[in-house]
Amino acid sequence: MKSIDIDCLIGEVFCKFIDYAIEKSDSFMLARNNDCKVNYNRILESIIKEEKDLKQKGFLDKKNSKRICDEKDYCEKIKNDYCNSILNMLHPYEIRRRDYAVMWPLNVNSHPDSLFEFFDSINQPYNREDYLFHSIFLFKACKETGDIIKNVSTKMKDWDEPTHPKDLSFFKNGNCWLATCIHENMVFIILDNYEEYGFLEKMGIIFHEYDVDWNNDNLLTEEFFFESEPEREKDEDEDEGMDAETLREYIRNNQPETPVFAKYLKELGLQ
Numbered sequence: 288m289k290s291i292d293i294d295c296l297i298g299e300v301f302c303k304f305i306d307y308a309i310e311k312s313d314s315f316m317l318a319r320n321n322d323c324k325v326n327y328n329r330i331l332e333s334i335i336k337e338e339k340d341l342k343q344k345g346f347l348d349k350k351n352s353k354r355i356c357d358e359k360d361y362c363e364k365i366k367n368d369y370c371n372s373i374l375n376m377l378h379p380y381e382i383r384r385r386d387y388a389v390m391w392p393l394n395v396n397s398h399p400d401s402l403f404e405f406f407d408s409i410n411q412p413y414n415r416e417d418y419l420f421h422s423i424f425l426f427k428a429c430k431e432t433g434d435i436i437k438n439v440s441t442k443m444k445d446w447d448e449p450t451h452p453k454d455l456s457f458f459k460n461g462n463c464w465l466a467t468c469i470h471e472n473m474v475f476i477i478l479d480n481y482e483e484y485g486f487l488e489k490m491g492i493i494f495h496e497y498d499v500d501w502n503n504d505n506l507l508t509e510e511f512f513f514e515s516e517p518e519r520e521k522d523e524d525e526d527e528g529m530d531a532e533t534l535r536e537y538i539r540n541n542q543p544e545t546p547v548f549a550k551y552l553k554e555l556g557l558q
Contacts, residue, residue: 296443300491309433317452392466463507
């Protein structure tokens with residue numbers, strides 16, 4: 288297993304790589320954290336810090352209070368509209384879904400069963416659902432889903448919360464051959480042969496010099512992550528979300544006109 292420099296997966300190289308991954312794969316997986324308190328702290332943190340700093344310095348006047356309030360409200364709009372809309376655009380191609388999941392590629396070492404066993408041993412009450420707040424989705428790899436991926440992102444780093452489902456990973460014949468952990472800047476790939484290595488290098492992919500020692504191939508299969516989880520049918524009342532063009536127009540028209548929030552939009556690839 289090789290490691291890819293995540294910073295090379297941007298712009299034209301990213302688009303070419305997605306085309307290659309879609310053509311090679313049968314499916315791809317995404318994860319979504321359903322705990323809003325965890326999802327959106329990274330965006331809100333600096334806004335809240337600025338609010339406190341202004342208050343301490345005596346500069347939190349009516350104008351600044353309204354601006355900060357608008358920025359917080361807009362965070363909620365992104366949370367409710369952008370990430371959900373991406374999943375809704377992909378929904379017609381959904382193969383499987385598992386709610387209350389805790390594992391997906393490169394996130395296989397945090398299963399809470401040992402924690403639950405410990406709680407049981409000391410008769411400590413707990414609620415399993417408090418520790419299982421992710422959903423994982425498996426989608427068909429095809430031209431249509433590849434176009435959606437390229438339309439809503441310009442780099443691999445986009446595939447992290449709050450605006451996107453996280454940790455885009457690809458599968459072939461039920462086995463994961465490309466796994467990511469975006470917040471850790473990790474992209475791991477299992478190559479078929481040396482010719483594939485050379486082909487990807489010519490594409491612009493930069494490999495790290497070291498190899499990744501992975502001895503748990505059984506933890507990189509679709510079945511491992513879903514474990515006979517029944518397929519979920521879509522709710523009749525489930526929101527269809529926006530198409531990509533409508534979504535981008537919404538963001539252009541509704542973002543707060545402030546330099547502070549513009550910084551976050553730029554970092555998230557929305558400007």
